[in-house]
Amino acid sequence: MTALGASKVSLSTFSSESLWQRSGRLSGDRSELFQLEDRKGTKFLLSPTHEEEITTLVGSTVRSYRDLPLRLYQITRKYRDEPRPRQGLLRAREFLMKDLYTFDHSSNDALQTYYEVRGAYSAFFDELKVPYLTAEADSGSIGGDLSHEYHLPSPKGEDRILSCSSCDYVANEEVARSRREPFSKDLHDVRKQTPDQSSVGKTLSLELLAQSHAWYTITYRVSKDGDTIYIAIYPSVVIHGHEGKERATKLNFDVLKSTFADIDTAAEVLDEKDRSQKKKKYVLDYRISEMVKGSCNVFIPTQTEIDVDFDDIPVVDLVRIEDGDGCPNCETGTLKAHTSIELGHTFHLGTKYSKPLNAKVPGDSPATGTVKYITTKSSISQDETKVISAEEETDNKIFLEMGCHGIGVSRLIAAVADAFVDGKGLNWPRVMAPFEAVVIPAPGLEDDAKIVLDTLSQEAAPTDITSTRQLPAIDAILDDRPKDMAWKLKDADLIGYPILVVLGRAWRKEKKCEVQCRRLGPLRQNVPLQELRGFVDSLLMKL
Secondary structure (H helix, E strand, O other), X not given: OOOOOOEEOOXXXXXXXXXXXXXXXXXXXXXOOEEEEOOOOOEEEEOOOOHHHHHHHHHHHOOOHHHOOEEEEEEEEEEOOOOOOEOHHHEOOEEEEEEEEEEEOOHHHHHHHHHHHHHHHHHHHHHHOOOOEEEEOOOOOOOOOEEEEEEEEXXXXXXXXXXXXXXXXXXXXXXXXXXXXXXXXXXXXXXXXXXXXXXXXXXXXXXXXXXXXXXXXXXXXXXXXXXXXXXXXXXXXXXXXXXXXXXXXXXXXXXXXXXXXXXXXXXXXXOHHHHHHOEEEEEEEHHHHHHOOOEEEEXXXXXXXXXXXXXXXXXXXXXXXXXXXXXXXXXXXXXXXXXXXXXEEEEEEEOOOXXXXXXXXXXXXXXXXXXXXXXXXXXXXXXXXXXXXXXXXEOOEEEOEEEEEEEEHHHHHHHHHHHHOEOOEOOOOOOXXXXXXXXXXXXXXXXXXXXXXXXXXXXXXOOOOOOOXXXXXXXXXXXXXXXXXXXXXXXXXXXXXXXXXXXXXXXXXXXXXXXXXXXXXXXXXXXXHHHHHHHHHHHHOOO
């Protein structure tokens, strides 16, 4: 945050419902909001996020575009009424977040800020030395049309990330695409059996597909209010990978939810009577759409034919992406799925909050202009660019261009702990460890251990004559508790210190310290005191 020029703030735990009504977010799903009233009946929320509060604060205090850019951050507790809290800190109703909010006077500057923040976040995760992925993402309820997530691959994760084997394409399954492959040869065969389209006019029946229901799948889901049935039609088999093999398909529910915002994907409609009495809306996989043009009679497994005008049906890729599917950004790569934990998220918000909350700054606007960038919206192809225009003006006032960027601090701690734990205990990265090294002396060597601790804790000249890097002080601690040495060693492993410096037999015989590091080997090496400082520093550089 210091590198970005951000100032620290502290926002209230309580948020006013009226602000959320003005921004429009209160009209959505409230199931995860903690709502309460004071003695006067004023309605509040336990803040799950602070976009409304920070926008109102900045809008009332910034007097001119010359006060911009402005970057504010906080580290605070957030609250969400999770339906199923689980896995400790990974999914809890109370959690710790680091939020950064950015304000600029033009969309050009806001996008430049966005990529600066992405660079800072990447540097942060690089310093942790964890195997993270940066993925294109859906903006969800926060809003905006450009966002990226930072994920730690883990079998305990709840997200599914697709990455390419050949290029740098990485995307959350919610927005991921795959290369458009040809039809399954079986579907080609079926089409060959279909009557000449000229003989049937604009209608092309899917009855031939229905003769064997293996050709395609129909899934029924209901709207959240129960009034509408959503019918998804997609192929049961598709071509898979460079070898042209076929695979069975699964429905991509993320695409279904993005197509119909009010769909309840968990509620399948199985009763034929319920299906016949409700309003119906269809969505079609592009593979079937390319096979059947114009209006047609869609065969439903209940032996009922329903007339559908394909011009009015959304056409999307309904097939869930699997390992080995082709990458949409290159010709040779294949996609690999990773189960992962989301650690951070960056959003380019534009004027999503500043407009409804009337957050503007007066003054002469700078020169206008446009900036182009590739959007991750599924409605725009990968080869198209969406142009964001310059700032909008009303009465010589400029709507603030915003971004918000978060890191889940409590989730990060839990995810990294789980990623590096072993049978002996935790294995913290250097920058997250309570101390970088612990000195553990055998009985009778406590005074010598203080000398070793002082050696580690002081800055030192470079050990390599070709290097000009000053060796920084190591953040070390001496375990001088009145416990036996075996207990201290087990406790040090359990806590997860990156480096253990043990004074035992080697010290008594040769004045050498035994240096231990479980993550690098495990490593055990006897090192003379005069070389200890440089040796420990070289190990920490890898951690």
